[in-house]
Amino acid sequence: MRALSIVHVVFSSRIAGGEHHCIDLANAQAALGHTVHVIGPAGSAVRHALDPRVSFHGLHLPLLRGARVKRLAARLGADIVHGHLGPACKATAAATSSARVGTLHVGYKTHHHARLDALVCVNSAQVDRLKDFGGLHRVIYNWAPERSSGTCASKAPSGSLRMEFGIPATAPVIGCVGRLHAAKGMHTLIQAFQRHAPADAHLVLIGEGPQRAELEALRGEDKRIHLLGFRWNVDELLGEMDLYVSSSREEQFPLAILEAMRARLPIVATATLGAREMLDPAQSAIVPVDDAPAMGQAIAAALEERHRNARQPVVYDMDRYDRSTAVRATLALYQDVIARQGATVQGLAGLSVEDARG
Incomplete structure (x- = not known):
């Protein structure tokens, strides 16, 4: 797999489940040699949890975010723009020069997700709710986030x-x-x-x-x-x-x-x-x-x-929730979206040639 330029978008200033997932995915992708950026509010706590190899781009005002994400993604040469949570997915849809992916951390909403090229479903029940979605979709389970020993973790009471x-x-x-x-x-x-x-x-x-x-x-x-x-x-x-x-x-x-x-x-x-x-x-x-x-x-x-039972630990089957497997599956989805877009462009070019001949 060639190295990609990946831009994640998450508009939260705090860190909860969806933000943790975005952080850990961005960090994992950067560790694999991809060029990774994250766009979010200028004062977001997300910034301090990112691996040093991930570049953070802060937006100072919540205005015209779709247009700003589009311009920034184009300037960064993004192959993929990946939105996390509804408002970020809506802004991601504006980045028409890149392949656009969203993760359904909360659930599918037409006005947030319908214009994206692909969706990551985090449970199988979400697939049945994509009736008006024409892009690709995959079920990719989340994983328990890695807790880094970096800046934020070192501030935690121990x-x-x-x-x-x-x-x-x-x-x-x-x-x-x-x-x-x-x-x-x-x-x-x-x-x-x-x-x-x-x-x-x-x-x-x-x-x-x-x-x-x-x-x-x-x-x-x-x-x-x-x-x-x-x-x-x-x-x-x-x-x-x-x-x-x-x-x-x-x-x-x-x-x-x-x-x-x-x-x-x-x-x-x-x-x-x-x-x-x-x-x-x-x-x-x-x-x-x-x-x-x-x-x-x-x-x-x-x-x-x-x-x-004297505090006997409960042993769960965690194989479905493996971090490296999920990261690889997400990258494979990116490649499929990019390939699909390339085929569409080639098809349109072929139609233009035939039209010209006619």
Whole structure:
């Protein structure tokens, strides 16, 4: 495969699942010798998580982003422009001099994705929702992101979670990672925890977002519930937990579940598209969305089982979620899009010649 010039576009200032995926993909592609750029807001935290071989281009104002992405991609000689999340995919569609790809981190929307040349579906259910899409598509599963030891990771608090919050060594710890937003369902998780978890259990919420004040109010005086804010050392924190809970109302392919699987934790998850595709019901508890009693009962049962089997790790089949396989599949999709565009151009040129002869 020849070296490509690849431009990723992600318009988030914070880092959550889709941004993590973009960062890790860009870093992996640069490590393989491709020329990789990322376009995002000038003050984005994404910039500091990128490999030094990846160039970041900051946009200072959120105006005319499609036209600016188009000009910048042309100046950089981009073979591929790859959008992540809806607004970035919409801007990517304007880069008509390059092959345009989008990843469906959230889901297909005609006004964001229909004009792209190819789409990466992160679960198989998304394929059935591409009825008006005429480009290529592939199902390429995400992977648990690599946690670099670079600038951002070095700023993360390190050491014992239990020591930081005074949690006894024998107390069960339940964790959840995600943005503090209503879509993540953490208010339901707090309710489920308070009503059904053992009295000595602790709940750790890792992430930041607009719902923090609401969640703090819901927590009240319960000292067992800890809102850690954003942390980079997620793998280290998961290593001290007894149970992971994904409480989201909607998830296409949650990276946090993959991280919990990599940590070999038992998992309770709401029945989102992503969780249903990723988890085997024989190994994990899948409960209805927004159902605090069902979630709470599943948490209590999982902790009881965890105690009964002496914290035996859960071994998940992670072969489908291999980073190098997914990176290669993404690059292969790029090549297919480029080849398809080349064939179209040649076909149009042939038609022009025939027209001229006629």
